[in-house]
Amino acid sequence: MRPSQIVGAVLAFFVVVFALSLTGGSFYTVDEGERSVVVNQGKIVSVSGPGFHWKTPFLDDVHVISVRTQAVEFKEEPVYTADRQTANVTFSINYAAVPSDIEISTLYREFQTLEGFESRALTRQAREQIKNVFGTFTADTAIRERARLNTEVAKALANLGEGLVKVEGVNIENINFSDAVERAAEDRAKAEMLVQTEKQKLEREKVLAQIAVTQAQAQADSQLATAKANAEAVRLQGDAEASAIKAKSDALAQSPNLVELTKAERWNGALPQTFVPGSAVPFLNLKN
Template identity: 45%
Template structure:
């Protein structure tokens, strides 16, 4: 009867020792594996000891005191938040609804400040950005008329971006602001469309008038060129006639001078033109052409 009781006592002691050994082994494993942690490249680790910040962990493998230190991960990558329905009024009192996206990030050097003041990025965004965006959009959009807000949307985004950067003071960097859409009332949209169509029509008419003016100038230029050509031709012909007239007059004058100097030249010219035939009829008392017969003296 005593042997089995002693055996059972030993078995219980072995079992207790095994359980203790397992607990110790698990504890050792927990200490070993719980002392190391990793931080991704796009994050920084806020290392806490009993809730107090004791350092910022860089990307890679890091060590912490087991059961004493904890690590909170904070993203330092660029993030975007969309504000879908922001209401505002333009300079000319036109109501509008805007959709704006804001890209931001937490600077690496200000991760500790972020955690100390806000705890998480979401809380920081809610308190710093989301509260400022509607007011800044109203301030900037109110400096634009409805037409200029549509035509200069890029500049509108730049102005909102600059305004947010100046008004948002804290552990965050505003990278960009995009005005993705501006919507006015249906009635105003229709009036804008009609106005744009009227402007296009006016511009088209101006272009047509300019084309007609250019064509008219071309026609005038061509007509002037033709007139100048005709005038030049007429002047050339007149000059040619004048030159011929001068030449003929000079020739006649020279001929007259020659005849004046030599009277026999007239008879010679007449003789050269005579065909040798005497006239069939003679006028009484008339002379025979080209014949100068001397009277007989009786010496023949």
């Protein structure tokens, strides 16, 4: 075979291979937010992430599974409360497939697609769990404690899908009880509000009474303390005066001439100008 014939044969081979690649699809791309499951003759051979990939023409099949957030809405789902009241609940669940190779392979193996997962697992499990949660609430508490109800529902639905998906959010959009149940709950709420108002008034009156008692006790204590202080001052003054009198008495007893000495000290040296007949001249003792 001449060289030109060999070159032609090689070119023809590559042309055939290229044509087969185009018609059989030997390459594929995966977008961000997606994963692809490559299946060869019914068997999973690999899971591919975002980017450009090759596959065996005519033998490999590529199945794309989104890992973006999905939303499922449940409209007017019937539930029963602990006191056997019926309600229709509208709620929604946001979830996303776990993007790891093992979980994506398991998801494809068991459900093929996200739609299959929703219809065969998520929907059934969500309905069952929300009924269980409502069964722990009475109609009254379900209406009045909406935040706690939402929390309990979110906890119950957090593990849907057995790890194949991640629940990102649960939102209860509406709870529709009968008019009679809603009126009864409203009446109970009003009655309890009145009771709480009266309790608050009573507590306020108790506080004011305690304040008045405390003030009166403080005033009484103050007056008692003042009286005690005054009495103590009088007692101390009396003790001082008594001590002074006793001291003078003792001094007089010990010095009989102390009175005369005091008179002399206070005399200015002048004799009285007039005398009462028969009286003695002051301070003059003519006795030897």
